[in-house]
Amino acid sequence: MKIFVCVKQVPDTETKIKIKSDGSGIETQDVKWIMNPYDEFAVEEALKTRDKLADGSTVTALTLGPKARCTEVLRTALALGCDNAIVIDSTETLDTSATARALSEALKKEDAGLIFLGKQAIDDDCSQVPQLIAAHLELPHASVVVKFELSADKSKATVERESEGGTKEILELSLPCVIGANKGLNTPRFASLPNIMKAKKKEIAELNLAQLGISETDTKTRHYEFQLPPPRPAGRTLEGSAADLASQVVKLLREEAKVI
Amino acid sequence: MAKALVFVEHKNGKIKSSSLELLRFAKSGGLEVVAVAFGPQASSLAAEAGQNGAANLVVTESAELQNYNPEGYGKAFSEIIKNQNPTCVLGSSSVLGKDLFARVGGLLKCGVATDCVAVTFEGNNVKARRPLYSGKATASIEFKNSSTALVLVRPNVLEPRTVTPGGPATVTQSALQLSSLKTLVKQVVQGTSNKLDLSEANIIVSAGRGIKGPENFKVIEELAASLGASVGASRAVVDAGWAPHSMQVGQTGKTVSPTLYIAIGISGAIQHLAGMSSSKVIVAVNKDKEAPIFQKATYGLVGDLFEIVPLMTQEFKKLLHS
Numbered sequence: 001m002k003i004f005v006c007v008k009q010v011p012d013t014e015t016k017i018k019i020k021s022d023g024s025g026i027e028t029q030d031v032k033w034i035m036n037p038y039d040e041f042a043v044e045e046a047l048k049t050r051d052k053l054a055d056g057s058t059v060t061a062l063t064l065g066p067k068a069r070c071t072e073v074l075r076t077a078l079a080l081g082c083d084n085a086i087v088i089d090s091t092e093t094l095d096t097s098a099t100a101r102a103l104s105e106a107l108k109k110e111d112a113g114l115i116f117l118g119k120q121a122i123d124d125d126c127s128q129v130p131q132l133i134a135a136h137l138e139l140p141h142a143s144v145v146v147k148f149e150l151s152a153d154k155s156k157a158t159v160e161r162e163s164e165g166g167t168k169e170i171l172e173l174s175l176p177c178v179i180g181a182n183k184g185l186n187t188p189r190f191a192s193l194p195n196i197m198k199a200k201k202k203e204i205a206e207l208n209l210a211q212l213g214i215s216e217t218d219t220k221t222r223h224y225e226f227q228l229p230p231p232r233p234a235g236r237t238l239e240g241s242a243a244d245l246a247s248q249v250v251k252l253l254r255e256e257a258k259v260i
Numbered sequence: 261m262a263k264a265l266v267f268v269e270h271k272n273g274k275i276k277s278s279s280l281e282l283l284r285f286a287k288s289g290g291l292e293v294v295a296v297a298f299g300p301q302a303s304s305l306a307a308e309a310g311q312n313g314a315a316n317l318v319v320t321e322s323a324e325l326q327n328y329n330p331e332g333y334g335k336a337f338s339e340i341i342k343n344q345n346p347t348c349v350l351g352s353s354s355v356l357g358k359d360l361f362a363r364v365g366g367l368l369k370c371g372v373a374t375d376c377v378a379v380t381f382e383g384n385n386v387k388a389r390r391p392l393y394s395g396k397a398t399a400s401i402e403f404k405n406s407s408t409a410l411v412l413v414r415p416n417v418l419e420p421r422t423v424t425p426g427g428p429a430t431v432t433q434s435a436l437q438l439s440s441l442k443t444l445v446k447q448v449v450q451g452t453s454n455k456l457d458l459s460e461a462n463i464i465v466s467a468g469r470g471i472k473g474p475e476n477f478k479v480i481e482e483l484a485a486s487l488g489a490s491v492g493a494s495r496a497v498v499d500a501g502w503a504p505h506s507m508q509v510g511q512t513g514k515t516v517s518p519t520l521y522i523a524i525g526i527s528g529a530i531q532h533l534a535g536m537s538s539s540k541v542i543v544a545v546n547k548d549k550e551a552p553i554f555q556k557a558t559y560g561l562v563g564d565l566f567e568i569v570p571l572m573t574q575e576f577k578k579l580l581h582s
Contacts (some may be wrong), residue, residue: 011393013511013512013530013531014530014531015393016396016530017393017396017397019397026393026397037512041562062310095371096362097365097366097371097372097373098501099370100366102296108547114317114502122393122394122511122512123392123393124392125374125375125391125392125393125394126357126362126372127362127374128358128362128365128372128374129362130362131330131359131363131365131366132362132363132365132366133366134330134363134366135334135362135363135364135365135366135367136366139442140330140331140441140442140443141330141331141443142330142443143359143429144355144359146505147386154511158446161433162355162505162506163328163355163356163451164354164355164356164451164457164459164460165451165457166451166453166504166506167448167449167450167451168448168449168451169327169328169445169447169448169449170445170446170447170448170449171329171330171443171444171445171446172443172444172446173443174442174443174555175443175516177442179580182505182507183503183508183512185503216405217405218405219321219404219405220365220369220370220371220403220404220405220406221371221372221401221402221403221404221406222370222401222402222404223372223392223399223400223401224399224400224401224402225399225400226392226397226398226399227397227398227399228396228397228398229391229395229396229397229398229537229538230543230554231285232537233558235554235556235557235558235559235560236558236559236560237544237549237554237560237561237562238559238560238561242563242564242568242571243571245561245563245568245571246568246572246574246575247571247575249543249561249572250572250575250576252559253520253541253543253559254579257520257540257541257558257559259463259519259520259540259541260463260487260520260576260579260580
């Protein structure tokens with residue numbers, strides 16, 4: 001089976017966000033880039049599934065973005081154990097719809113049997129691409145998945161997804177299907193130094209948006225007028241014994257802040 | 261008149277408050293409001309939908325839609341949107357809402373905006389404001405090349421609106437053949453917690469590494485119980501296995517904006533601060549007075565949480581339960 005995992009390069013969670021002076025986006029020059037944390041769970045599940053199948057199945061990592069920068073995230077995926085890697089080169093930032101359409105077209109060409117992604121990317125926080133890909137390819141999907149199991153005949157997957165208030169939904173999907181991974185699905189492995197070195201020499205296949213038939217009309221939304229959140233009004237530190245602190249804060253919440 | 265379709269989530273025969281809020285929001289914005297609900301007996305929601313501003317209620321009452329099925333709900337909802345041709349489609353930015361709206365966006369080739377905190381209508385143009393980088397930035401979002409705008413709104417962020425209660429909404433059945441689905445709901449295990457999910461909670465009490473071990477969670481839970489609050493946790497606590505990921509607040513967890521957020525033993529890593537800084541009032545209890553959490557706190561309490569928190573619990577009980 002051809003297993004695919006879509007990965008995205010995002011700013012490290014430690015990044016202090018700065019806005020471009022024209023408000024069109026964030027400043028990227030000082031950003032340290034990492035693999036989207038939820039994609040790490042997707043990569044791990046793809047590799048685990050391949051290794052369990054042990055039938056010649058392969059895992060291909062796929063990303064979209066400016067290739068000069070984002071092939072790095074594919075090197076990480078290769079170092080973790082992915083067999084192949086493909087970059088869809090795009091210098092401009094695409095919205096979720098155009099991104100999903102481009103990824104879908106690439107997946108269609110490749111006859112993917114199983115597609116893993118993180119449930120959301122921690123940059124734009126849209127939580128859309130797994131579902132969008134599934135809709136484009138007319139496949140079943142499940143997102144926010146915390147358990148994944150393939151049936152013995154490889155025709156179905158049973159997944160557990162997390163809903164609100166601790167509710168768990170158990171779904172059965174026929175393959176091919178799209179899985180959005182949540183934290184808790186597995187414990188991602190670390191890449192070994194020899195594998196990191198080997199990954200540097202592996203070939204990365206390239207596609208471009210024109211080849212995939214992506215045009216301006218595939219873009220459905222635009223983000224603009226970026227701002228930093230308004231600064232919080234200065235707070236205050238309360239003084240006194242533990243008993244004083246407790247009674248003061250409760251009184252302030254009732255009488256000053258009026259929130260209880 | 262511009263028309264809004266509102267996807268209504270319901271439980272035990274009642275519409276969820278996050279969906280009622282959207283019905284009233286659309287109605288008071290001068291839009292024609294059509295509510296949409298799925299599952300057997302969905303038409304019994306007509307009175308409640310009407311009271312909150314919906315003139316019409318479109319339902320698909322198939323047994324296949326008893327529980328959330330991404331494929332079945334996607335098919336049924338996109339069919340209704342095609343027939344109704346609304347200016348915008350509103351839903352709550354819940355786990356269900358985010359899953360469903362993106363699937364529908366793909367099926368109808370329309371734009372989707374997740375986690376919106378403000379929505380404005382200018383004629384047929386819809387514009388929304390949403391946080392990115394889990395709240396480290398915000399941006400406006402507009403729609404293009406889309407026949408309708410799919411907008412998911414965070415619970416509790418819109419200005420509360422009141423509407424003149426109307427009679428029961430007129431019910432329309434939207435029947436659909438759903439037998440060939442490739443997705444089967446095997447089982448739904450209801451969570452044991454009767455508290456509100458973090459993303460909807462008005463008051464949250466969160467624990468950090470300062471609580472020293474999972475056995476001390478009861479200190480936090482007692483404080484939460486005295487306030488009717490939901491319980492959250494920092495990433496450190498979740499990674500240590502003291503709490504499930506569903507309780508994690510911050511980047512790679514949940515972004516929350518309650519009225520009151522009480523951070524206990526949380527130092528305030530940048531990822532945590534991003535996820536809770538839009539809370540209206542923040543109380544922090546920490547023994548390290550240099551902890552970054554104090555820069556965000558409305559009220560900072562420096563000291564031993566094991567001394568202070570039980571006393572706070574007592575004070576809240578005295579105030580709220582006497």
